[in-house]
Amino acid sequence: MGDAVVEVKGLWTVFGDLVVHRDLDLSVRRGEVLSLVGGSGSGKSVLLRQMLALERPYRGSVRVFDVPIHSCDVRLFKRIRKRWGVLFQQGALYSALSVFDNVALPLRELHAFDEDFIRDIVMLQLDAVGIDKVHSSTMPADLSGGMVKRVALARALVLEPELVFLDEPTAGLDPDRSEGFVKLIRDLHDRLSFTVIMATHDLDTLVSVSDRIAVLADQKVVVCGTLKEVVEYDHPFIRNFFLGERGARALSAAPALQRA
Amino acid sequence: MQQAASKPVHDPDVQVTTSGDGTRVVRLSGAWDIRAIESRARSLQSALESAGAVSAADWDLSQIQRFDHIGAMLVWRAWGRCRPMKLRLRHEHEIFFGACEGSAGAGALAAPRLDPLAPVVALGRGVLAAAGHALEILQLFGQLLLDAAAIVPRPHLRPWREFSAGIYTIGAQALGITALVGFLIGVVLSYLSAEQLRLVGADVYIVNILGIGIIRELGPVVCSILVAGRSGSAITAQLGVMRVTEELDALSVMGISRTVRLILPKVAAIAVALPLLVLWTCAVALLGGAVSARFQLGMSTLQFFSRLPAAVPEFNLWLGVSKGVVFGVLIALVACHFGLRIKPNTESLAAGTTRSVVTSITAVILADAILAVIFSDVGWS
Numbered sequence A: 001m002g003d004a005v006v007e008v009k010g011l012w013t014v015f016g017d018l019v020v021h022r023d024l025d026l027s028v029r030r031g032e033v034l035s036l037v038g039g040s041g042s043g044k045s046v047l048l049r050q051m052l053a054l055e056r057p058y059r060g061s062v063r064v065f066d067v068p069i070h071s072c073d074v075r076l077f078k079r080i081r082k083r084w085g086v087l088f089q090q091g092a093l094y095s096a097l098s099v100f101d102n103v104a105l106p107l108r109e110l111h112a113f114d115e116d117f118i119r120d121i122v123m124l125q126l127d128a129v130g131i132d133k134v135h136s137s138t139m140p141a142d143l144s145g146g147m148v149k150r151v152a153l154a155r156a157l158v159l160e161p162e163l164v165f166l167d168e169p170t171a172g173l174d175p176d177r178s179e180g181f182v183k184l185i186r187d188l189h190d191r192l193s194f195t196v197i198m199a200t201h202d203l204d205t206l207v208s209v210s211d212r213i214a215v216l217a218d219q220k221v222v223v224c225g226t227l228k229e230v231v232e233y234d235h236p237f238i239r240n241f242f243l244g245e246r247g248a249r250a251l252s253a254a255p256a257l258q259r260a
Numbered sequence B: 001m002q003q004a005a006s007k008p009v010h011d012p013d014v015q016v017t018t019s020g021d022g023t024r025v026v027r028l029s030g031a032w033d034i035r036a037i038e039s040r041a042r043s044l045q046s047a048l049e050s051a052g053a054v055s056a057a058d059w060d061l062s063q064i065q066r067f068d069h070i071g072a073m074l075v076w077r078a079w080g081r082c083r084p085m086k087l088r089l090r091h092e093h094e095i096f097f098g099a100c101e102g103s104a105g106a107g108a109l110a111a112p113r114l115d116p117l118a119p120v121v122a123l124g125r126g127v128l129a130a131a132g133h134a135l136e137i138l139q140l141f142g143q144l145l146l147d148a149a150a151i152v153p154r155p156h157l158r159p160w161r162e163f164s165a166g167i168y169t170i171g172a173q174a175l176g177i178t179a180l181v182g183f184l185i186g187v188v189l190s191y192l193s194a195e196q197l198r199l200v201g202a203d204v205y206i207v208n209i210l211g212i213g214i215i216r217e218l219g220p221v222v223c224s225i226l227v228a229g230r231s232g233s234a235i236t237a238q239l240g241v242m243r244v245t246e247e248l249d250a251l252s253v254m255g256i257s258r259t260v261r262l263i264l265p266k267v268a269a270i271a272v273a274l275p276l277l278v279l280w281t282c283a284v285a286l287l288g289g290a291v292s293a294r295f296q297l298g299m300s301t302l303q304f305f306s307r308l309p310a311a312v313p314e315f316n317l318w319l320g321v322s323k324g325v326v327f328g329v330l331i332a333l334v335a336c337h338f339g340l341r342i343k344p345n346t347e348s349l350a351a352g353t354t355r356s357v358v359t360s361i362t363a364v365i366l367a368d369a370i371l372a373v374i375f376s377d378v379g380w381s
Helices: A043-049 A074-081 A099-110 A115-128 A147-157 A175-192 A203-209 A225-233 A236-243 A247-251 A255-259 B002-006 B033-054 B067-079 B091-102 B118-151 B161-199 B203-244 B249-254 B257-297 B303-309 B312-339 B348-375
Strands: A005-016 A018-029 A033-036 A060-064 A084-087 A163-167 A195-199 A210-215 A220-226 B013-018 B024-032 B058-067 B087-088
Touching: A005 A043, A005 A195, A018 A043, A018 A210, A018 A220, A033 A043, A033 A074, A033 A203, A043 A060, A043 A163, A043 A195, A060 B087, A074 A084, A084 A147, A084 B249, A099 A115, A099 A147, A115 A147, A115 B067, A115 B091, A147 A175, A175 A203, A203 B058, A210 A225, A210 A236, A210 A247, A220 A225, A220 A236, A225 A236, B002 B203, B013 B033, B024 B033, B024 B067, B058 B067, B058 B091, B067 B091, B118 B257, B118 B312, B161 B203, B161 B257, B203 B257, B203 B303, B203 B348, B257 B303, B257 B312, B312 B348
Parallel strands: A033 A195, A033 A210, A084 A163, A163 A195, B024 B058, B058 B087
Antiparallel strands: A005 A018, A005 A060, A210 A220, B013 B024
16 A cells, blocks of 8 residues: 555546546556556546546545545645656647746746756756757747657656656657657666656557556456556457557567567 | 665765764765755755865765755765765666766856847847838738739639628627727716816817717727727737647648638728727717716707717718728738737747737827828818
8 A cells, every 4th residue: 555656546537427437446556657548538638637636536536645635735735746747748848938947947946946056957857858958948839749748758857756647658759759758768767766657549658668557448447457467358448459450569579478 | 765665764964074094074864855955955055065175085975865866966066077086875876976977068058148239239120020010011911902802703712701700709799898988988078078168168069079089080099999909819819829729731731821711801800890880989989978968068968969960070970980991901900910920839929919909009090190190181160
């Protein structure tokens, strides 16, 4: 129990007459990379938003760092928020701020460090995600899609989060860039050992990064386990998603399954 | 992490001791991560700096319980951005200094230079930009005339649906606010004039003052300013968001002319709706003036309106309505021009909308002054 970073219990999501989640349970262990998969409309993004307290579940509880985020004290929640970082699907860089100011913003909001120190840290983070310093004064509108994601990742990581949410990290990137970005995430995860919760559609990303995979279907998590366990579970969605032609190609590259 | 959970985590601490052989040892202990440093960054920074000033010291970082880039950067800066000769460091903390070293060259950003001529340059740029905008608005107007000529023989191309939507949002939906403002202006103007006229016993001239003033000047100008604020900003924002969401590009790709489909119907709708709104505003403002005159001067409403045709020659009505057309076209052109120039970011959207409203109101008042000079000796009884 103490090992779970995020603990979702008995969660219901209801939009009008539509029940998206029915009594959903999910637990994320410290230090792992957990991927959420599911078809369109299965509520991956909503679940992610509920874990971030951007949306309130209809019923049930979401505990992050053992704190019920939907019903806790505002000051406590403020502290929780400093411990997580989020990479939004479109990057969500502030278009009025340069690359440098985007990454510096969370640090400046702490009001703890002087500008000189912030500059060093921002340059360090930009360097870590592979953004050259000549781009630090560029505006987000002038960046390519891959660079937007990298800068957004640097911004998500600048406060050294223990928990990182990635919403479709490779959506809109070409296969080459998306492979590079996945490698970067894997690399940073190995070095900094934060916990990652990732919603994704992309099989290659899923196979190469995840420690565990949670499959959302039929309004709940039908199975949550390693790639091998998930693939062996019998469910129409899994058969379609993993064992179709596309899936077979991606899985053939997975080292864990080749051994098995 | 597990380890840290089982052992109590201490606050970050800096200790400088002198060992047996006389070398100084700087020992860091406790948690050196952002959560621990955040509240005491400045004191730690000064403690580290004074420790770093000790030459040829040994650094012992093996007692650090938690570490991250922020902590590493604090220490790295105290070292003067290079590793000390003697350093004890946990293996798993090595990567943080690796990252610091990796970004070592990144420290220097060119500081912006101060140019004494900057205000002059800025003024010159502003004038050139204004001239550029005026030229582009003229080009846009020319393009619209060409488009209008092009769709005359092709009725299926005429954007009637957009045109009627424009009439509704620009005209019909503005009836309430223009009536309210017009009525109040009529009341205030009538009240102020009545006070003055009573002094010289020229009560009946209230009709002349209100009639000429409202129909010739105030009606068109007030109405145009309201429409510029209401619809001009809406047009700019709409086109700007269409740019942000790439809808404008989608139109181009489908071979649909954005001037024909988006701009022409808006300009035409304003050119039709604004004169009608001007008439409406004038009527309500005169009613407000008549109501006020009744209470101030005891002039009956019937008397007020029966004197109006004699006091205000018909020409003034046509001038007021024509002003509505001219101002409307100006507002729409300015709004569309700035809307099309918005870049896909929030800052540009805000700046473009502001500029559109300010420019169109200025243009309206400028045009009004020019028309006042041109028609200065026509339309008097």
